[in-house]
Amino acid sequence: MSRAELTRPAAGRVGLSTFHLGEVIVGEMAAPAQRLERTEQMIARQGLDHVLMQFHESGTSRVETARHRASVAAGQVVLFDLAQPVVVEADPVSATTLLMPRALVTDGVGPIEPLHGRAFAYEADPVKQLLHTYLRGLIACGTQLAPHQLSGVSQAASKLCGAGFRPEAGAADPVEFGTHVAIRQFIQRELHSADLGVETLTARFGLSRATLYRLFAAEGGVVHYIRDRRLMQALRLLTEAGSHRRVSQVAYATGFADEKTFSRAFRRRFGMLPREARAAAPAAPPPSGDAAVLHGWIRSLAA
Template sequence: MSGIPVDRFAPDLDPAAAWKAWTEHLAPIFDVRPVPETHAGPEIGMRSYNLGSILVGEVSAPAQMLERSGRMAARQGVDHVLIQLYRRGTGVVRTDRAEVEIGPSDFVIYDLAQPVAITSSAVTATNILVPRVVLGDRAAHIDSLHGSVFGTASDRVAQIFGSYLSEVVAHCGDLTIQRAAGLAQAAASLCATALPNPSGDAAVTERRIGLAVRTFIQDNLGSPDLGPEMICARFGLSRATLYRQFAADDGVQSYIRHCRLAQAMRLLTAPPDGGRPRISSVAYATGFSDERSFSRAFKRRYGCLPRDVAVRRVVEPLRSGAGHQLGEWVQRLGL
């Protein structure tokens, strides 16, 4: 019986060749640049296992800068969530909302439909890549969790998730492909359970309200009336309470605009019938009053026009090179 498919990166002995191969290997997910501390030595490496519905693996990376631009996200047309558990090393993750430090024993969450930049020291990390849809009810909160960090020091569920993920990666090489579906299902379930609430530091009541409001926003993105007045009336909130809930998101209007554009990206990259939808239809479905204002907002967010976004089933081939198998897996994940 065949084993679980694995993609491996092993560096060339020549540092320059090793760095070139490393940047090609990560090209399906990030553009990579060196920093003064970069050293592409024999200690760097990466293993990725394809469990069918998710990818898991581990990486030993040099000090580096990683970037995923809005244009890159649009060109690739994937709607996945990458979660890393730092075992060694530190980093700083930057989104258009915040800048957050990452340390050993921290999880960091990347929504690959959104831009992000990371600067890190030499890092050892465990990875899981899941399609958004696999996360069930938690998928609606990934937009808010993009670029956020949560630790395992005092979170028992996060500890369990981290331990399970590490064990799966450690033993995938000894398992048959028949085991992959069960392992993937358990990993995805633990992942969804371990994800923090978007307002994790708030009081329980505040957190419950925040989750309810965010769910309401996701359910009503197509309504042109969606805004502070509609939300306050629906939940009986004062404007001050509503604004406090979205202070970290630059206000509720900014959050709604962000969610609308993220939903538009999903509709453009993975339409139900597999074909390219009309731009005007996507604009109206996500609450924009006309195609022109939608296209302007989309370009500000993602760096390209909606018509230039790749459809999942006819996506532009990723760059070839050392990471060509990983790139194919990333593209096909969830199809």
């Protein structure tokens, strides 16, 4: 396990100690009162497509997304979809954090979009409490874990997330949940295909249009989901360090018929053109220090 400390806790500063476990990043954070806003433009500049969980241990914060508002207190965990905008107004807080690739979360939990910015009481739920205890145990281990152990450790965190945040019994049919996961995995593999769409999915999975639409209702519909996944993949290709792909190449690589359609959709989603997002992205991580290490870790996690 590798470790980085962005700062040490001090008055008026954020203290953040993080540990890289191969497929996930675990950390502990202490921060003063502050207001944080994650905009579409910031999402476009950073190119991150991950899920962040914060287990509040002290302090309160207020979270506002496009869907709802929530108040997060000690003993609660809040989920953030880093591909969606959010505003957070926080009092002084301390928290344990878990950063995971989207696929590692959604394959066990289901759609993450409707969970963005929502708070859950982890002290009142045995599995969520177990996940929090597990993360604290990982942090206590420090750098003692061997490299060959990291995959199992990160998979255990993923499994606990699936057990703790999957819809309650009766809210989702297990067969439909498995089908939903399989369809999302297929979509991710086929983002490059211009033929990917409703007809392809209904034929491959033997579903009616009505069933397919219902499965993706929480994500804004299957057409919206495919378009958003294509745009997030395009964003990743545009902003990765050392990328020299032309905008047209990225458009075709993510299933768009032409550069004009792609650029128009990209601007609607992120508030800037593809070439502007590429120009705004850092050409490489900061040259040195723990911030550079953490930046490299996050970018290395498969989105």
